[in-house]
Amino acid sequence: MDQEQQANLINEVQHLYFELLRRVHYNLLDGESVVRDLIDWRDLWYSVVATRLPYPSVQENRLPIALSLLRTTRWNGWPADTLYIWTNEEALPQLRRLVEERWQASEIEALLPEDVELIIANLSDAHNRVLFVWWD
Numbered sequence: 001m002d003q004e005q006q007a008n009l010i011n012e013v014q015h016l017y018f019e020l021l022r023r024v025h026y027n028l029l030d031g032e033s034v035v036r037d038l039i040d041w042r043d044l045w046y047s048v049v050a051t052r053l054p055y056p057s058v059q060e061n062r063l064p065i066a067l068s069l070l071r072t073t074r075w076n077g078w079p080a081d082t083l084y085i086w087t088n089e090e091a092l093p094q095l096r097r098l099v100e101e102r103w104q105a106s107e108i109e110a111l112l113p114e115d116v117e118l119i120i121a122n123l124s125d126a127h128n129r130v131l132f133v134w135w136d
Helices: 004-008 012-022 031-040 068-074 092-102 116-120
Strands: 045-053 080-089 109-110 128-134
Touching: 004 092, 012 031, 012 080, 031 092, 080 109, 092 109, 116 128
Parallel strands: none
Antiparallel strands: 045 080, 080 128, 109 128
């Protein structure tokens, strides 16, 4: 299956996230090549979200807010430095190896079903995994 056929297997919301990710050029994160790789690796993941690593709020009882979104969207940019890739236990080793080989990320971690993040996101099925990829 070529890249165009694989891209057709991606739903509309995922396409929108990929359009934002294509705009990212942050340190070693090249959004365009990351999207191209993800489309090539379509059989290894369920969904992908590009975001900004949240910084803890300095004030008690306040949520961390990515105010950098306000600044960068004014200039037609997207300040993502983090990817969350929902996959499964079977595909995780191959996906992680490919990410390590191609993306020069600062940190790569696998979130497991018992991790609080997956429990809160209702992704705690025994086979679910989320690959966390961050560029400093």
